Amino acid sequence: MSSPPRRELVGFAAVGLLAYAVDLALFTFLRGPAGFDPITAKALSFLAGCSVAYAGNALGTYRHARVKGVRPYAVFFAVNIAGAVVQLLCLAVSHYGLGLTSQRADTVSGAGIGMALATVLRFWGTRTLVFRTEGRVGSWTG
Structure with a gap:
């Protein structure tokens, strides 16, 4: 099994960094000055980053893939919800299970560790389920 094309990885990473910046900035604002609880703040920042x-x-990244209708958008959100569950579990375990309740701890667990783990799932799902191309269904070959 060969690796994904470099252009695809770079494009996905660049888009991901932008989405991550939106997610992190909004989460930090909502958790801090806006005074939201950590789960609500993460849920709202996730929606913005996912969009x-x-x-x-x-x-x-996938501008050449043939996507039509609402289905790809719905599947993309489902994949990202699965990733968000990973992030929320990291945040919940840290905040409520381990008692690490500072804003910094919430940011590290939700937007750091959780995001890293969720990224692997999101790349696979985005590539395999949402923007698949002819001849490539779930494999790393393009």
């Missing part, structure tokens, strides 16, 4: 990621991938 940025879909637009960036659809218009950039």
Whole structure:
């Protein structure tokens, strides 16, 4: 099994960094000055980041993939919800299970560790389920 094309990895990473920046900035604002609880703040920042990621991938990284209708958008959000569950579990375990309740601890667990783990799942799902191309269904070959 060969690795994904470099252009795809670079594009996905660039879009992901932008989405991550939106997610992190909004989470930090909502958790800090806005005074939201950590789970609500993460859920809202996730929605914003996910929307940025879909637009960036659809218009950039996977612009040549044939996607029609609402299905790809719905599947993309489902994949990202699975990733968000990973992030939320990291945040919940840290905040409520381990008692690490500072804003910094919430940011590290939700937007750091959780995001890293979720990225692997998101790349696979985005590539395999949302923007698949002819002749490539779930494999690393392009």
